[in-house]
Amino acid sequence: MDVSAGREQAEALDAADPVAAFRDRFVVDDDSDLVYLDGNSLGRLPKAVAGRLDQVVRDEWGHGLIRSWDDWIDAPAQAGEVLGRHLLGARPDEVLVCDSVTVNLYKLAAAAARARPERRVIVTDDDNFPTDRYVLAGLAEERGLELRLIHADIDAGLDLGTLAAAVDDDTALVCLSQVAYRSGALLDMAEVTRIVHDAGALVIWDLCHSVGAVPIELDAVDTDLAVGCTYKYLNAGPGAPAFCYVRRDFADSLRQPIWGWFGGHEQFEMGPTYRPADGMARFLTGTPPIAGIRAVQTSAELLAEAGIGALRAKGVAMTEYLVALADAWLEPLGFRLASPRDPAQRGSHVTLHHPEAWRICQALIQRAKVIPDYRTPDRLRLGPAPIYTRYVDVWDGLDRLRRVVEDRVYEEYSAEPTRVT
Amino acid sequence: MDVSAGREQAEALDAADPVAAFRDRFVVDDDSDLVYLDGNSLGRLPKAVAGRLDQVVRDEWGHGLIRSWDDWIDAPAQAGEVLGRHLLGARPDEVLVCDSVTVNLYKLAAAAARARPERRVIVTDDDNFPTDRYVLAGLAEERGLELRLIHADIDAGLDLGTLAAAVDDDTALVCLSQVAYRSGALLDMAEVTRIVHDAGALVIWDLCHSVGAVPIELDAVDTDLAVGCTYKYLNAGPGAPAFCYVRRDFADSLRQPIWGWFGGHEQFEMGPTYRPADGMARFLTGTPPIAGIRAVQTSAELLAEAGIGALRAKGVAMTEYLVALADAWLEPLGFRLASPRDPAQRGSHVTLHHPEAWRICQALIQRAKVIPDYRTPDRLRLGPAPIYTRYVDVWDGLDRLRRVVEDRVYEEYSAEPTRVT
Numbered sequence: 001m002d003v004s005a006g007r008e009q010a011e012a013l014d015a016a017d018p019v020a021a022f023r024d025r026f027v028v029d030d031d032s033d034l035v036y037l038d039g040n041s042l043g044r045l046p047k048a049v050a051g052r053l054d055q056v057v058r059d060e061w062g063h064g065l066i067r068s069w070d071d072w073i074d075a076p077a078q079a080g081e082v083l084g085r086h087l088l089g090a091r092p093d094e095v096l097v098c099d100s101v102t103v104n105l106y107k108l109a110a111a112a113a114r115a116r117p118e119r120r121v122i123v124t125d126d127d128n129f130p131t132d133r134y135v136l137a138g139l140a141e142e143r144g145l146e147l148r149l150i151h152a153d154i155d156a157g158l159d160l161g162t163l164a165a166a167v168d169d170d171t172a173l174v175c176l177s178q179v180a181y182r183s184g185a186l187l188d189m190a191e192v193t194r195i196v197h198d199a200g201a202l203v204i205w206d207l208c209h210s211v212g213a214v215p216i217e218l219d220a221v222d223t224d225l226a227v228g229c230t231y232k233y234l235n236a237g238p239g240a241p242a243f244c245y246v247r248r249d250f251a252d253s254l255r256q257p258i259w260g261w262f263g264g265h266e267q268f269e270m271g272p273t274y275r276p277a278d279g280m281a282r283f284l285t286g287t288p289p290i291a292g293i294r295a296v297q298t299s300a301e302l303l304a305e306a307g308i309g310a311l312r313a314k315g316v317a318m319t320e321y322l323v324a325l326a327d328a329w330l331e332p333l334g335f336r337l338a339s340p341r342d343p344a345q346r347g348s349h350v351t352l353h354h355p356e357a358w359r360i361c362q363a364l365i366q367r368a369k370v371i372p373d374y375r376t377p378d379r380l381r382l383g384p385a386p387i388y389t390r391y392v393d394v395w396d397g398l399d400r401l402r403r404v405v406e407d408r409v410y411e412e413y414s415a416e417p418t419r420v421t
Numbered sequence: 422m423d424v425s426a427g428r429e430q431a432e433a434l435d436a437a438d439p440v441a442a443f444r445d446r447f448v449v450d451d452d453s454d455l456v457y458l459d460g461n462s463l464g465r466l467p468k469a470v471a472g473r474l475d476q477v478v479r480d481e482w483g484h485g486l487i488r489s490w491d492d493w494i495d496a497p498a499q500a501g502e503v504l505g506r507h508l509l510g511a512r513p514d515e516v517l518v519c520d521s522v523t524v525n526l527y528k529l530a531a532a533a534a535r536a537r538p539e540r541r542v543i544v545t546d547d548d549n550f551p552t553d554r555y556v557l558a559g560l561a562e563e564r565g566l567e568l569r570l571i572h573a574d575i576d577a578g579l580d581l582g583t584l585a586a587a588v589d590d591d592t593a594l595v596c597l598s599q600v601a602y603r604s605g606a607l608l609d610m611a612e613v614t615r616i617v618h619d620a621g622a623l624v625i626w627d628l629c630h631s632v633g634a635v636p637i638e639l640d641a642v643d644t645d646l647a648v649g650c651t652y653k654y655l656n657a658g659p660g661a662p663a664f665c666y667v668r669r670d671f672a673d674s675l676r677q678p679i680w681g682w683f684g685g686h687e688q689f690e691m692g693p694t695y696r697p698a699d700g701m702a703r704f705l706t707g708t709p710p711i712a713g714i715r716a717v718q719t720s721a722e723l724l725a726e727a728g729i730g731a732l733r734a735k736g737v738a739m740t741e742y743l744v745a746l747a748d749a750w751l752e753p754l755g756f757r758l759a760s761p762r763d764p765a766q767r768g769s770h771v772t773l774h775h776p777e778a779w780r781i782c783q784a785l786i787q788r789a790k791v792i793p794d795y796r797t798p799d800r801l802r803l804g805p806a807p808i809y810t811r812y813v814d815v816w817d818g819l820d821r822l823r824r825v826v827e828d829r830v831y832e833e834y835s836a837e838p839t840r841v842t
Contacts, residue, residue: 027483027552053712057474061658062448064464066792074810099706100682103524124692131682131707138680142718149693224610229708237482238493239710259559260523261552264562270797272547274555286521286552289660289713291474297728355638371487421542 001324010395013321018308019387025275026235026388035370035397040209040349040383043299048371052211052298055290058382072290077281077295077322083243086304087234088207088226089217096241097293099231100237101208102131102390104227104244105175107256107283109139112173112202112225114255119172119201120145123163125152129181132206137284144170155338155353157185157345159385160195174201178216179347180208182375186214186346190221197222213315213386215308218245220238225250226264233348233385234303236296251279260285280357304386314386315348318394322382323327325398333405338379349383351375360401363410369399384392422745431816434742440727440735445656447656447809456791456818461630461804464656464720473719476564476714493711497504498702500718504664507725508655509647510626510638514701516666516693518651518714522629523552525648525665526596528677528704530560531647533594533623535676540593540622541566544584546573550602552625557596566593576759576765576774578606581616588620599637600630600768603796605760607635608769611642618643621633621806629653631665634769634807636729646671654769654806657717662710664717672700681706725810735807736769739815743771743803746819754826759800770804772796776832781822784831790819 001008014020027045036044060068064083081095084090098104113122122136126149133149140147150166152158157180169172174196179186189205196203205226210216212233218226227247230236246254261267262284264276276282303311320343326335330352338353340346354360361374373381380401384394404410424430435441448466457465457553481521500518505511534543543557554570561568570673571587572581588595595617600607611627615626625821626647631637633654639647647666651657667675676697681689685704688698697703724732741764747756749771758776761767765823775781782795794802805815825831 027479029484035488042487042490044476044486050478050483053474053478057446057466057658058470061463062471063450065457065462065465066794067786068659069463098521099524100681100705100710101522102683103679106679106706117462129682130688130691133693134680134682134685136676137695142678207432231708237712238479239708239712239714241710242707257559257563258524258527259555260521261550261555262523264551264555267551268797270551272554274551285527286663287652287660289710290664291658291660292710292713293660316590352600353713365488373487376689406659415573 001320003324003328005058007392007395009113010391013391016053017314017391018309020155020390022306022392023388023390025302028388033369035045037370037372037382037384037393037397037401039385039389040232041373042164042238043233043385044388045237046235046299049236049295049298050300052294056294059096060378065275075290076288077418079293080243082304084298087211087216087300087308088245090218094248095119095245096280096283097241097296098284098344099240099242099286101229102135104242105132105135105204105206106139107258108225108227108244109136109173109175111254111256112147113139113143114202115253116172116202119239121148121171122146123150123166123171125158125176127152127154127180127182128175128177129208132175132177145341145413155183156340157183158187160188160191163192164195167196167201168198169365171199171201173204175204175206177206177209179214181209182379182381183351184346184349186210189223193221193223197283199379201379210347212303214312217248223247230296230299231259234296236292236299236301240295241292246280247282248279250284256283258285258348262286262288266346267384295320301368301388311386316343318386318389318391319343319346319348319350321391322384322394325395326352329402332403349381351378352382353378354380359402359410359413359415362413363400363404367409368404370400422741424745424749428813428816431812432754436810438735438812440731443727444809444811446704446723449809454790454820458532458796458805458814459792459816460806460810461653461802462794463652463659464654464806466658467656467720467723469723470657470719472714473715474712477715496714497705497709500714500721503718503725505666506633508721508729509666511666512640512669515669516664517704518662518664518700519646519709520663522648522650522660522663523556525663526553526556526625526627527627527813528645528654528679529648529665530557530594530596530676531579531678533625534560534564534566536674537593537623538589538723542569542592543567544569544571544587544592544595545674546571546579546597547605548573548601549598550627550629553596553598553728573601576604577761578604578605579608581612583648584613585616586836588617588622591620592620594625596625596627596718598627598630600635602630603802604772605767605770605802608831609632610644614642614644631768635733640668643749644668650718651720655720657713657720658792661716662713667701667704672703674830677684677704679706681709682717683709724761724808732807735744737764738812739805739812740764740767740769740771742812743805743819746816747773750819750823754823769807773801773803774799775801778835780831780836781825783834784825785822788830789825791818791821
């Protein structure tokens with residue numbers, strides 16, 4: 001892609017963007033001149049979510065009080081149904097919105113391990129997101145299982161030959177991220193599922209970095225289990241409740257370890273013995289966080305209105321544009337693309353390697369009003385969320401980035417990374 | 422207590438109530454004529470919580486975006502510190518606000534069982550709240566332990582002689598509710614802790630029905646572990662995040678089973694191996710729900726401003742008044758007190774037994790604008806939360822209740838209980 005036409009090219013791309021109007025559906029300080037490229041970490045606030053939260057808090061809770069539980073009781077499944085239909089390729093009754101990704105992964109992984117009691121190995125890759133690796137390690141330690149960490153390239157992602165060689169008839173469970181959190185590398189869900197199923201094992205997908213950014217067809221590829229977060233491309237707010245998916249014909253055979261009252265049969269009989277609810281509902285635990293769940297549903301409806309196909313098309317076009325700008329401007333400054341070059345092989349974020357990535361990240365935020373994020377050890381991650389990011393944001397962001405590096409502004413910042421979420 | 426003076430007596434009690442002004446700090450539809458006696462199930466909305474949620478959503482998320490994580494990262498511990506200091510008698514670093522009661526109980530119970538590996542028995546009572554019994558049953562099944570259910574009277578609560586006889590040198594863990602969810606019976610925390618510790622076991626308190634209603638001094642009685650919810654007397658909203666407490670000198674020796682990235686040492690190094698954070702922070706799991714946690718902190722600050730001593734004094738006086746009205750008006754109509762008669766032996770709710778409790782509850786809500794709640798099998802539960810309930814609400818509520826029964830209005834309603842939260 002030739003980017004020599006300058007900012008006008010970005011303006012033209014915005015003028016032709018079929019989902020451009022959705023930016024107005026978000027709270028954006030246009031006068032602040034901020035370029036936000038961290039929607040892959042925390043999505044912007046949709047105006048409809050702010051309104052829905054007001055309604056839940058002031059009307060349903062403030063005025064409806066306990067009576068609102070008649071509606072709230074179905075909130076985890078209602079939000080799950082919307083997410084499933086529009087963004088996950090899942091049928092009703094296959095998705096719940098509840099708990100965090102970490103807790104949901106623990107529940108699903110424990111249930112999956114229990115469903116393959118004669119098998120002793122859990123497989124994941126060494127570049128999977130920390131909470132996935134840690135939860136699986138804890139489960140393996142607790143149950144006397146082996147956690148097998150296979151190597152994934154931190155730029156190119158997991159090679160499926162490596163996966164195929166690692167799963168065997170002792171493998172209970174494989175857990176992988178559809179989109180790698182650092183590189184953005186995108187796995188072929190159908191092919192991975194086939195490899196895992198051929199070995200008689202079960203697969204759990206972590207969809208945190210893919211949901212809302214790439215089309216997902218869980219049912220169509222006949223996969224098993226999935227979890228994902230809702231505060232990145234789903235824009236449901238910091239720490240909003242996560243989701244979990246269990247293939248419908250599979251749910252009744254699974255037992256998860258956290259036997260809470262919301263996951264029991266005939267909850268309000270409060271009987272002496274726990275019996276799991278039929279189907280997916282057994283994956284509920286405690287009282288669900290109603291406001292957060294309603295936010296997830298509203299956010300999912302907004303993405304559905306834009307259409308995941310249109311969002312993915314823009315995500316591909318915008319990251320292609322970003323990569324072309326990076327090639328033209330940043331490669332000469334010592335940057336290297338640390339994501340797959342083929343857009344079909346990556347999600348909606350692009351990662352750049354630079355030895356001074358941490359200091360550059362700080363300078364960008366504090367001096368150039370550009371917000372990317374940093375990932376260890378030396379990565380700058382740029383996530384232009386298709387639903388509200390403009391091509392001019394990408395142009396401005398990369399233009400400011402090159403100036404920060406050319407002018408060596410970053411040298412004023414400490415080389416010692418501190419915490420970054 | 423002589424209640425023959427009628428409603429004027431209630432008005433006089435309100436006029437002399439030192440915390441009466443706090444009612445104005447809540448969203449209350451005064452014109453709706455509603456008598457809300459279900460604060461023990463879902464507390465009313467504090468105006469300050471509505472404002473704080475607006476601030477978190479619109480300012481911190483909407484405008485601050487990812488930068489707000491610099492403050493949010495400490496939210497679970499900050500809210501825990503406020504809760505601990507004002508309402509739990511706990512030092513800083515002993516309380517976290519995170520997850521649900523169910524998930525927190527699972528984490529703490531699993532950690533406690535692991536800390537007593539040579540012991541095989543978990544003890545709770547057969548009238549404990551369902552999620553407690555179920556979580557412990559699940560844990561026992563998973564770990565090959567025995568769950569020993571000791572009998573508690575559903576009106577009078579657990580007899581400590583029964584407890585003492587049931588714990589022995591094979592007991593790993595005892596889990597009890599400080600205030601029983603049905604009867605409101607209040608346990609002596611110091612005495613229970615002594616009995617359990619004498620047997621060399623650990624104790625986990627469920628504080629759901631006591632926190633915010635009775636003074637709690639966890640450190641002073643040298644107890645071990647506790648969990649509790651925040652949507653009852655704490656007024657933090659439906660499904661707001663729960664809290665957990667671990668005695669400070671004890672935290673570093675415990676390992677909980679859900680190894681999430683927020684509970685690890687040096688979280689943002691995202692290193693290859695999970696190592697639990699120092700102290701209480703190891704009980705965090707996934708990304709914490711920020712808005713809900715901020716709501717908990719704001720709610721706790723409001724209760725602290727009123728003072729738990731003043732709230733408890735009003736709780737005692739108001740339930741005494743309620744019992745006196747019930748004795749005078751309801752006992753002749755077939756009701757029987759199903760809570761301890763001594764106010765020192767109960768929390769802030771009072772339960773009445775009546776064979777038609779379910780139908781009476783429905784008639785009260787739908788025809789008399791009084792909201793109590795129903796509990797199986799034949800209990801009407803009345804929870805006049807001290808911070809916003811007036812004595813006239815108690816008078817009006819019980820006056821309407823006697824009329825509903827005298828006039829047999831309840832006979833229009835189905836005898837078949839459906840779900841009640």
